[in-house]
Amino acid sequence: MTHFSFTSQAGQTDHASDIVIVPVYDKRAPGVATMIAPAQMGAAIQHAMTTDLHFQGKTGQTLTVPAPAGSNFKKMILVGMGATKGMDSLRAETIGGKIYTAVAATGMTSLTILANDFSGANAHMAADLAHGFVLKSYTFDKYKSQAPQAPDYTIRIALPNPTPAREKFAQLAPVAAGAFLARDLANEPPNVLTPKTMAERVRVAMEPLGLNPEIIHEAGLKALGAGAFVAVGQGSSPDKRPMMVVLRYNGTGNDTSRPLALVGKGLTFDTGGLSLKTNMSNMKFDMGGAAAVIGAMAALAGRKAPVDVVAVLGLARNDIGPDANCVDDIVTAMNGKTIDVQNTDAEGRLVLADCLTYVQRRFNPHTVIDLATLTGACKAALGSTMCGVFSNDETLSKRIRASGAKVSERGWPMPLGPEFSAAIRGTYSDLVNIGNGGPGASTAAAFLQEFIEGKTKWAHLDIAGVANGVFGHPTMPDKIGTGFGVRLLNQLIMDHFEKKPKAPKTEAAPAPKA
Known part of the structure; x- marks a missing residue:
């Protein structure tokens, strides 16, 4: 302490x-x-x-x-x-x-x-x-x-x-606590942190802050039609089956307002499935996106931020078992789109696809931001220096990068476009889960964009390179879980999404009598 x-x-x-x-x-x-x-x-x-x-x-x-x-x-x-x-x-x-x-x-x-x-x-x-x-x-x-x-x-x-410093530190302390919560979750070994135990850790951390997690188990996911999400975790043992965790923070007191939505990929371990990884070291960090979202929600609740936010966490293990999904399986996502699984190691986008659909259809958010350790391609492009920022809204992208720079959690703009969307069109299905050529980080983001509905503003942060070490960072640990994204999200929300107090009305002074 x-x-x-x-x-x-x-x-x-x-x-x-x-x-x-x-x-x-x-x-x-x-x-x-x-x-x-x-x-x-x-x-x-x-x-x-x-x-x-x-x-x-x-x-x-x-x-x-x-x-x-x-x-x-x-x-x-x-x-x-x-x-x-x-x-x-x-x-x-x-x-x-x-x-x-x-x-x-x-x-x-x-x-x-x-x-x-x-x-x-x-x-x-x-x-x-x-x-x-x-x-x-x-x-x-x-x-x-x-x-x-x-x-x-x-x-x-x-x-x-000392008064201004004392007051500001009271607001910063919950942010540090949120970052430490995210780091603690990320650093747990996979034999300890499973989807079930992670959901329980979320409950224990959030209830004292007034947030009561809603947990949707595998049967509930099937009932919702989350076929892409369920497919990822169907090879795991019965006590490690997939589940979705939903958190709501109503900081404005207005239950009818459209919230900001945060979505986190939470693969507590990723073997690659039948498309087996040659190196599984550090795959316990594949839940870094969900950890960041949890930490950000804790920070917001801890400092009583005047904002409405809903968070959805997609928790699963990508294991090999008798029921594991196969290459060439075709699954149906919650929005009805069919997906040809061409690589079982491109699993995070399947989880996120149904989480994105769920949060939009249930909560009607004005903006959706997802965080995920999604692609090795993004790490190859940016190294362990910053996250990749993909967005359908240039203003949102700029705001994310500017707020991230303030707290040294930097982002770099990455491309989306019709050529990347074309690369994920399927022969036997609507989509394939891995691009037919083209840069993997952009085709993965294009896949996620297929699940953004209407005019919803959306950004995807690929944190694959920064979830367990940020090169030269002044206050983050190296080689272990960083909690990258907690402070970025907190700063972004503080800068652009919090409800600002209205200035008091002042009555005009009466005109002087002639």
Whole structure:
């Protein structure tokens, strides 16, 4: 656990902590904290900078040295703030992540951050720094027999006006909790996390937030005509059969409004089916889309966002068994379209197809956004740097990318078009589940587009390359579940979908009498 307190700067060096964090700007320009520090601390700071010429104050650089004798601290960590101008939330968050790394290396757990430079209009950014510290602190050691005990950090952030930072951090804390929930789910091994246990984990996480999941089991899916979805999980054992989880968050209090819909692919493990994968390593992360949607819903409910959102999770295992679907099977999706299964490893789009139809026909959303670890082709194109963004609405695509950039969960625009739609036309059926030539990420997205009805705005985020590691990310873990998409969705909703409070009406002043 990490405990933060945002306090005024008065007596900032009188408080005893293991570590004091001192900001320094690019080219070792002193920050406010450096200039107003007590004499012995100021001398120690100058000595550290002059003896370690590598430390230049660049963003996120750190230098750990002994605290001066007579101070209330054991260690002093100088942290680079970057340029003296242009501080923003993302840079502050990056610095917070770097502070965590430097602090963790000391083994100490109490610290004071001299955040005098976060003043005036920048005061709220001290919360972003704290948020970066929290996000970077994530670990997943529950299955190690000799797992180290997670430290309890006590952090005091001293700044001129702590109120804006304190208020903002209260809104950021549920977002970090949502990201951690998504990471925890993704990192569970497949012998623990099955469709059934994942649905139960959703219930346990959501009920305290006031959300009661609705679970539609295999029999219910068959009754709905979800033949594509059911086909994917029919090779699994009876206790691992497919199911759909539905979550509703009504943050505006208006039960009649059209919601935003989030849809997540939740393959808790993917063997490839009879089209067997040659390498199944990391296929437990094939539920990363569903994990991101769950985390985003937790974040929205946790911070009481004024927005109406419905989430649909398609949970299944793509296993091999006596009843597993075969190549050349033809299945019928919920919207009546027939699909020739040309590759059983192109299963995620079959699950999503019925989820997309279901959410539109039941809830009539104005916008649908799906997240899925859908294609290796997208990872080949973008690597572990950003997700692919496909959309039938250019404004929606731009908004997703702009909001994602604010939280360093970036997206890149990917192509849709008639040539990709033509590649998924079937000979014996309406559609085939794998394109006849053409780039696989785009033909997969074109397949999903076949299940978008009317004028519904839609975007598909292919997160195959970023579900378990994002190259060079300042606050995400590497090689394990990242929770990519939680903060992107939260920021997008905050920027564009929340109901803004109406400005109070002001009566015009009476005209002066002549």
